[in-house]
Amino acid sequence: MQLLTQEIKTKFEKSGSQEDVEDPKIIAKFINMFHGSARWYAIEYNPQTKIFFGYVTGMGQVDELGTFSLDEMEEFNNQNGTLGFERDSTWNSNNTLSMIKSGEVY
Secondary structure, eight states, rough: OOOOOOHHHHHHHHOOOOOTOOOOOOEEEEEGGGGGTOOEEEEOOOOOOOTTEEEEOSSOOEEEEEEEEHHHHHHHHHHGGSSEEEOOOOOOOOOBBHHHHHHHHO
């Protein structure tokens, strides 16, 4: 599965920076079966650096906002095959950060 389609790139472009948005939309969701229940929720994407900004939860540590790399996700997939990252193809990009944090959606 392609982690980042042109359709999703377009959604990131349209949403732009959400830095000043009180409750930003989560544009894409990624999971990794190797990490069990861990989820990466992408709020912004920089196509030049291939870096996402978003919310990571379920890694056994404190859930946090931060950056994660498309290149590193793809490299992990190349090394680990079926236990790699996958994009949630059913994800609704109107879901917001507060919905994730409250457990309304996951």
